[in-house]
Amino acid sequence: MMLRIVRYVAGDILRGRIILAYAGCLLVASLGLFNLGGDTTKALIGLLSLVLMIVPLVSVVFTTAHFYNTQEFVELLAAQPLPRATILLAQMIGVMLALTAALLAGIAVPVLLYACSATGLTLIAVALLLTAAFTALAFVAAVLARDKARGIGAALLIWFYFGLLHDGLTLYALFLLEDFPLEGISLTLLALNPIDLGRVLVLLQMDVSALMGYTGAMLKDLLGSGTGIGFAVLVLGSWIAAPVLAALWIFRRKDL
Amino acid sequence: MLQAQGLSKSFGRLRALDDLTATLRRGQSVALIGPNGAGKTTLLKCVLGLVRPDAGTLTLDGESLLDSPAPRRHIGYMPQIGRFPDHLRVGQLFEMMQEIRRGTHEQTDGELISALQVDRIAHKPARTLSGGMRQKVSACLAFLFDPQVLVLDEPTAGLDPVSVEVLKEKIRAERERGKLILVTSHILSDLDEIATDVLYLIEGRLRLYRPILALKAESGESRLDRVIARIARDTAGETPAGERAAS
Numbered sequence: 001m002m003l004r005i006v007r008y009v010a011g012d013i014l015r016g017r018i019i020l021a022y023a024g025c026l027l028v029a030s031l032g033l034f035n036l037g038g039d040t041t042k043a044l045i046g047l048l049s050l051v052l053m054i055v056p057l058v059s060v061v062f063t064t065a066h067f068y069n070t071q072e073f074v075e076l077l078a079a080q081p082l083p084r085a086t087i088l089l090a091q092m093i094g095v096m097l098a099l100t101a102a103l104l105a106g107i108a109v110p111v112l113l114y115a116c117s118a119t120g121l122t123l124i125a126v127a128l129l130l131t132a133a134f135t136a137l138a139f140v141a142a143v144l145a146r147d148k149a150r151g152i153g154a155a156l157l158i159w160f161y162f163g164l165l166h167d168g169l170t171l172y173a174l175f176l177l178e179d180f181p182l183e184g185i186s187l188t189l190l191a192l193n194p195i196d197l198g199r200v201l202v203l204l205q206m207d208v209s210a211l212m213g214y215t216g217a218m219l220k221d222l223l224g225s226g227t228g229i230g231f232a233v234l235v236l237g238s239w240i241a242a243p244v245l246a247a248l249w250i251f252r253r254k255d256l
Numbered sequence: 257m258l259q260a261q262g263l264s265k266s267f268g269r270l271r272a273l274d275d276l277t278a279t280l281r282r283g284q285s286v287a288l289i290g291p292n293g294a295g296k297t298t299l300l301k302c303v304l305g306l307v308r309p310d311a312g313t314l315t316l317d318g319e320s321l322l323d324s325p326a327p328r329r330h331i332g333y334m335p336q337i338g339r340f341p342d343h344l345r346v347g348q349l350f351e352m353m354q355e356i357r358r359g360t361h362e363q364t365d366g367e368l369i370s371a372l373q374v375d376r377i378a379h380k381p382a383r384t385l386s387g388g389m390r391q392k393v394s395a396c397l398a399f400l401f402d403p404q405v406l407v408l409d410e411p412t413a414g415l416d417p418v419s420v421e422v423l424k425e426k427i428r429a430e431r432e433r434g435k436l437i438l439v440t441s442h443i444l445s446d447l448d449e450i451a452t453d454v455l456y457l458i459e460g461r462l463r464l465y466r467p468i469l470a471l472k473a474e475s476g477e478s479r480l481d482r483v484i485a486r487i488a489r490d491t492a493g494e495t496p497a498g499e500r501a502a503s
Contacts, residue, residue: 001356004352004355004356005352005356008341008344008348008352009341011343011344011348012341012342012343012344013343015343016342016343069342070339070341071339072335072337072338072339073339073340073341075306075335076333076335076338076397077356078304078305078306079304079305079306079328079331079333079335079407080325080328080353080356080357081325081326081327081328081329081357081360082325082356083325084325253308255267255301255306255307255308256301256306256307
């Protein structure tokens with residue numbers, strides 16, 4: 001039942017211009033980076049910053065805008081003999097699928113063409129995981145806030161925090177705590193930010209962790225192994241699962 | 257068949273529904289009337305499962321409407337503002353609703369689709385529809401699965417005069433077939449034609465629940481708007497009288 005609704009939700013979004021524009025912009029940026037720089041590694045690093053900043057931003061803005069645009073329709077669905085969880089899950093999966101399609105067209109295809117390496121594949125995986133995580137986080141903001149402006153504002157704050165603020169706070173914390181063993185603390189702080197996790201996962205593949213200084217070397221030590229990567233992917237996975245569950249929990253009790 | 261018992265709901269400090277008890281039966285067409293903020297929409301939304309009451313029970317043929325979505329298979333809903341996914345065509349919208357409702361109903365009722373000429377706009381994307389056209393689509397969807405209960409929120413608002421007549425005729429016909437109709441409208445002359453009973457809410461409380469014919473006979477007025485104006489005047493100073501059962 002849910003998948004039937006997903007089909008219509010995703011079909012509706014994919015027919016819209018916004019998702020096409022998103023895919024087009026990503027494609028232009030990726031092709032530009034690969035063709036102008038000459039060096040594949042440089043291009044991948046450029047693409048990495050795009051994936052780490054723009055992809056989460058578009059995910060949260062698109063998700064909240066979609067949620068508030070379809071509010072009346074969700075009400076109509078909720079008045080049918082359907083469990084609330086089915087309706088919200090269908091919405092979430094539909095949005096994630098549509099954004100994923102844009103990523104595949106705009107980033108995955110050029111990366112596979114120009115840099116089909118472990119790094120390239122990791123970059124694609126990180127982009128997909130971040131899209132799912134930030135879509136889920138934005139859904140939490142959207143189901144919590146009745147008011148559209150507040151919901152979009154809260155989603156933007158989430159992006160701002162993970163994209164910019166968290167790094168600053170991490171640095172400050174590590175500076176304050178420099179007398180203590182740093183492994184545990186920095187690993188915890190890292191796990192608390194999906195964007196940082198994604199960055200580390202890709203950079204570790206690139207062998208440029210020396211650029212990240214002492215912590216980078218340490219992270220290479222901690223996360224460079226297979227178990228380390230497994231751990232990072234698992235934590236990123238819970239950055240998707242936890243907000244999905246939270247949004248479902250809130251939506252089931254919500255007055256529409 | 258539709259029974260509310262002690263239904264209460266607050267939004268913050270506002271008491272939208274205050275200990276509401278009423279029984280609505282098949283063959284009735286109940287007009288929800290009351291000033292803005294009286295709790296009409298909240299009551300409808302409780303019936304539809306969109307709002308969860310703080311206290312009380314709400315049952316349809318003995319089955320609780322609050323515990324599971326399944327009894328909503330008997331309910332058709334026409335919202336005040338129908339908005340559909342922008343890029344779905346009207347035809348796809350109907351397909352989707354039919355897939356959602358697969359197995360929940362015995363027969364479909366497409367009478368309105370042809371009567372309101374919605375079949376002619378099946379190829380149009382939902383975003384290109386005017387307000388009145390969306391209202392027509394909403395009406396068709398509400399009646400499509402031949403539900404036992406019809407919840408109509410301002411059904412005639414925004415419709416052209418011909419369509420209003422078609423819809424009113426359909427509502428009367430369905431009521432005569434033994435459906436229960438729950439309708440709100442600010443157009444009392446429309447209610448006069450389609451409703452059999454008045455359920456009057458003020459500040460979330462049930463002030464009055466009577467057949468329209470009885471009200472007209474008692475007040476000596478022949479038009480519903482006059483009757484309602486009189487009730488509004490009479491009850492303005494009165495303390496809450498509690499519920500009065502429908503006869």
